[in-house]
Amino acid sequence: MTVGRIDHFALGVPDIEAAIARFARVGGLRLIRRGTVGRSGSPMAMIGDGTGMKIELIETGPGTAPALLHIAFRSDDVADDVGTLRDNGELTLLRGPNALPSAAALSALFSDGEGLELQIIQYEAGSPDIVEWADPASERTVR
Numbered sequence: 085m086t087v088g089r090i091d092h093f094a095l096g097v098p099d100i101e102a103a104i105a106r107f108a109r110v111g112g113l114r115l116i117r118r119g120t121v122g123r124s125g126s127p128m129a130m131i132g133d134g135t136g137m138k139i140e141l142i143e144t145g146p147g148t149a150p151a152l153l154h155i156a157f158r159s160d161d162v163a164d165d166v167g168t169l170r171d172n173g174e175l176t177l178l179r180g181p182n183a184l185p186s187a188a189a190l191s192a193l194f195s196d197g198e199g200l201e202l203q204i205i206q207y208e209a210g211s212p213d214i215v216e217w218a219d220p221a222s223e224r225t226v227r
C-alpha cells in the first residue's frame with residue numbers, strides 16, 4: 085500500500101469568500117486554485133500554508149455551520165490502494181478511482197462507516213495542487 089502523508093482536509097463553509105479571507109488574515113494561507121465540485125456544482129477553493137498542507141474549502145451555503153467533509157491522504161498508486169483499502173474491510177468505497185482534471189489527479193473516496201470520509205489522491209506531475217513556498221513573500225513553486 086502506498087498511502088502516505090496527509091495532503092489536505094476538506095471543510096464545508098457557508099461563505100467561501102469570507103473563509104478564504106479569514107484564513108489569509110489569521111493563518112497566512114494563500115489561494116492555490118478555485119474550482120467547482122463536480123457532483124454538487126458548489127464552488128471550491130484550495131488554499132495552502134506553503135508547506136504542502138492544504139485546506140479544500142467547499143461552499144455549503146448560508147446558514148450552514150463549518151464542517152469537516154473529508155481528510156485526504158497522498159497515494160503513489162490510487163488504483164492499487166483502492167483494492168487494498170477495500171479488501172481490508174475497514175473502509176467502504178464510495179466512489180472512484182475518478183479523474184480530477186482541474187487538480188491533475190486521480191482520487192477515490194471512502195467512508196469509515198461512522199461518518200468520516202477519507203480520500204486518497206494521486207497527483208500528476210505539474211498538478212496545480214502540489215505547491216510549496218518557503219517565504220510568504222516569495223512566489224509559489226511546484227514540488
